[in-house]
Amino acid sequence: MRHRIRGKKLNRSGSHRKALRMNLASQLFIHGRIRTTFHKAKFLQGHAERLITIAKRGLAKADEKGDQLIAVHARRQVARRLNNDRILVGKVFDELAPLYEDRPGGYTRVLRLGTRKGDNAEMALIELVDYERDDD
Numbered sequence: 054m055r056h057r058i059r060g061k062k063l064n065r066s067g068s069h070r071k072a073l074r075m076n077l078a079s080q081l082f083i084h085g086r087i088r089t090t091f092h093k094a095k096f097l098q099g100h101a102e103r104l105i106t107i108a109k110r111g112l113a114k115a116d117e118k119g120d121q122l123i124a125v126h127a128r129r130q131v132a133r134r135l136n137n138d139r140i141l142v143g144k145v146f147d148e149l150a151p152l153y154e155d156r157p158g159g160y161t162r163v164l165r166l167g168t169r170k171g172d173n174a175e176m177a178l179i180e181l182v183d184y185e186r187d188d189d
Contacts, residue, residue: 061096074100075136081161082141082149086180094163094179101179104131105160108150152183 063070077097080087089097111127124146132142153160159182166176 061092063092063096075134078104079135079138079141081179081181082135082145085184085186086178088166088176088178090169091163091165091175091177094177097179098161098163100134101181102158102160104134104145105149105153106158107131108145109154112146112150113154149181149184156182 063073065073073093074097077087077089077093078101081097081101107127107130111124111130114127115121115124128142128146131145132139135141135145149160161179162182164178164180166178168174169176
C-alpha cells in the first residue's frame with residue numbers, strides 16, 4: 054500500500070529528479086507550454102505553480118510595505134529553484150506574477166495527448182493558463 058507516500062520518484066535518483074524538475078520548469082517558463090509525458094507534467098505542475106506563488110507573494114509584500122528590497126528574498130528562493138538563471142527569474146517576477154495577480158491558483162493546465170508511438174508512453178501538454186507566448 055502507498056499510505057503516506059508523497060511525490061513521484063519517476064525511477065530516478067534524487068539529484069536526477071531535482072535536475073529534471075529544474076529543466077522542465079525552465080522550459081515551461083521560457084516557452085509557455087511544453088510537451089512531455091503525463092507523469093512528468095503532473096510532477097512539474099505543483100512545482101511551477103509554487104514558484105509563481107512565491108513570486109506573487111514577494112511582490113505583494115513589497116508593495117504593501119513600500120520597500121522593494123523585501124522582494125529580494127522571494128527572488129532568491131525562485132532563483133535557487135531555477136538554477137540561478139537571472140533572465141528567467143526576471144521573467145517570472147516581471148511577466149508571470151503580475152499576470153496571475155488576481156488568480157488564486159491554478160496557473161498551469163495539463164492536457165492529455167494520447168500515447169507516444171515508440172514506447173506507448175502517455176503524453177501530455179502542460180501550459181501556463183492565459184499566457185500569450187511570442188511565436189518568433
